Amino acid sequence: MEQRMRLDSQWSKVNNKWSIVLFFLIFPFLMSPSCKTKKQDTSTESTTAATITKPAFSADSAYKYIQQQVDFGARVPGTAAQQKCATYFEQKLKQFGATVYMQKTNVVVYNGKSVPCINVIGAINPEAKRRLLICTHWDARPFADQDDSATAKPILAADDGASGSAVLLEIARQLQQKNPEIGIDLIFLDVEDYGQPEYELNKKQGDFYCLGTQYWCKNPHVPNYKAENGILLDMVGAKGATFTIEGVSMQYAPTFNKQVWKYAAQLGWSNFFINDVTDQIIDDHYYINELAKIPTIDIIYRSYTTRSGFAPHWHTHDDNMSIIDKTTLQAVGETVMATIYDF
Ligand SMILES: [Zn+2]
Numbered sequence: 001m002e003q004r005m006r007l008d009s010q011w012s013k014v015n016n017k018w019s020i021v022l023f024f025l026i027f028p029f030l031m032s033p034s035c036k037t038k039k040q041d042t043s044t045e046s047t048t049a050a051t052i053t054k055p056a057f058s059a060d061s062a063y064k065y066i067q068q069q070v071d072f073g074a075r076v077p078g079t080a081a082q083q084k085c086a087t088y089f090e091q092k093l094k095q096f097g098a099t100v101y102m103q104k105t106n107v108v109v110y111n112g113k114s115v116p117c118i119n120v121i122g123a124i125n126p127e128a129k130r131r132l133l134i135c136t137h138w139d140a141r142p143f144a145d146q147d148d149s150a151t152a153k154p155i156l157a158a159d160d161g162a163s164g165s166a167v168l169l170e171i172a173r174q175l176q177q178k179n180p181e182i183g184i185d186l187i188f189l190d191v192e193d194y195g196q197p198e199y200e201l202n203k204k205q206g207d208f209y210c211l212g213t214q215y216w217c218k219n220p221h222v223p224n225y226k227a228e229n230g231i232l233l234d235m236v237g238a239k240g241a242t243f244t245i246e247g248v249s250m251q252y253a254p255t256f257n258k259q260v261w262k263y264a265a266q267l268g269w270s271n272f273f274i275n276d277v278t279d280q281i282i283d284d285h286y287y288i289n290e291l292a293k294i295p296t297i298d299i300i301y302r303s304y305t306t307r308s309g310f311a312p313h314w315h316t317h318d319d320n321m322s323i324i325d326k327t328t329l330q331a332v333g334e335t336v337m338a339t340i341y342d343f
Pocket of ligand 1: 160315
């Protein structure tokens with residue numbers, strides 16, 4: 001609650017200062033000294049724990065699933081590409097033996113337009129009581145507002161949308177071959193990235209990111225849905241990605257977050273999963289924590305070198321197949337699979 005109040009005050013501060021470079025998809029909160037002091041939390045964590053059995057995960061397969069999504073074109077809400085890609089997820093999940101829910105609605109975006117929103121849910125072991133939620137957004141941003149040119153054109157979103165979705169599909173394929181003991185819900189969330197572009201920021205303000213998630217939290221695909229923990233994947237396929245421990249994740253699910261980073265370390269992926277707490281981000285997991293009350297972490301590419309704190313290709317036309325790297329996909333896929341089997 002205290003944190004939420006802090007967020008609100010931070011947000012109104014931002015509203016009042018038009019000169020502040022407002023962020024994103026997601027608005028990372030301005031790094032505050034108090035935020036930085038949180039680092040102590042993980043500095044003592046061991047990253048040299050014994051190795052564990054590498055779970056099966058094919059980055060080649062995940063790469064193909066990204067390519068397939070990108071081939072549909074930009075999966076912008078309200079386009080034919082959106083419809084085709086939703087059907088693709090549905091067919092693949094069914095092929096991999098998941099119980100599929102297609103949650104179709106309309107949501108109103110920042111400019112007052114109503115657009116179709118399709119959340120796709122693939123449930124593995126739907127009858128199991130103990131459940132782990134793994135989610136990603138799959139829509140492509142309709143603008144390239146961080147680019148220098150063609151800013152009003154949608155991005156292909158190979159990383160910011162397609163990468164997480166591809167990892168989820170590959171997880172579904174693997175789980176069909178080695179069934180986990182618990183229930184897994186793979187949730188493909190739509191209309192995450194339709195927040196107003198930076199070049200229109202003098203217009204109406206509001207909480208217009210993560211609309212598919214906000215809808216799902218209020219209207220879960222099964223009544224009284226509950227999962228013990230959640231993992232959000234966002235921008236998990238780019239070359240040289242670094243996943244720091246994100247602030248909201250540490251607020252709501254610190255133990256789980258540390259455990260996942262420990263699996264990454266045990267699998268030899270500490271060069272991707274950095275033991276460093278960084279600022280809070282409003283991403284899909286924020287609403288899942290706040291509204292659905294499921295302690296959920298965010299595995300998201302944070303950069304130490306860019307002004308935005310996000311990847312250099314973030315919300316630009318550089319977010320295409322050329323920045324996708326199979327080693328990154330392998331690191332994320334194996335880490336999530338280890339979490340599933342050891343949960
Ligand atoms: Zn985005």
